[in-house]
Amino acid sequence: MLRIRSRDCLYISVPIDTSDDAQMLALIKRAIGTKFVVRWADLIYHLALDAVRTIAADDAGVHTIDIKRYARRPQRLQPEARAR
DSSP, X not given: OHHHXXXXXXXXXXXXXXXXXXXXXXXXXXXXXXXXGSTTHHHHHHHXXXXXXXXXEEETTEEEEOHHHHOOOOOOOOHHHHHO
16 A cells, blocks of 8 residues: 555656755745745745755765754743742
8 A cells, every 4th residue: 555655656746956946935835835924924935945955965965954953842841840
């Protein structure tokens, strides 16, 4: 079943030139475009593109983007830990 689904993904996927800003911004708009971001949409789209380009790396011909390494969410203390 999994082999069929991965093969089907090849037919519905669309290649994108990551060096083309117009294509990348269109992809970002489709991914995060909501009513919430309408007011600052262009700013948010360009910030997202700059952030991804900042952390992207090319190692031996392999293009990787490791978001977990750079984007961290601070941990919240548990209620019992705050009382101490």
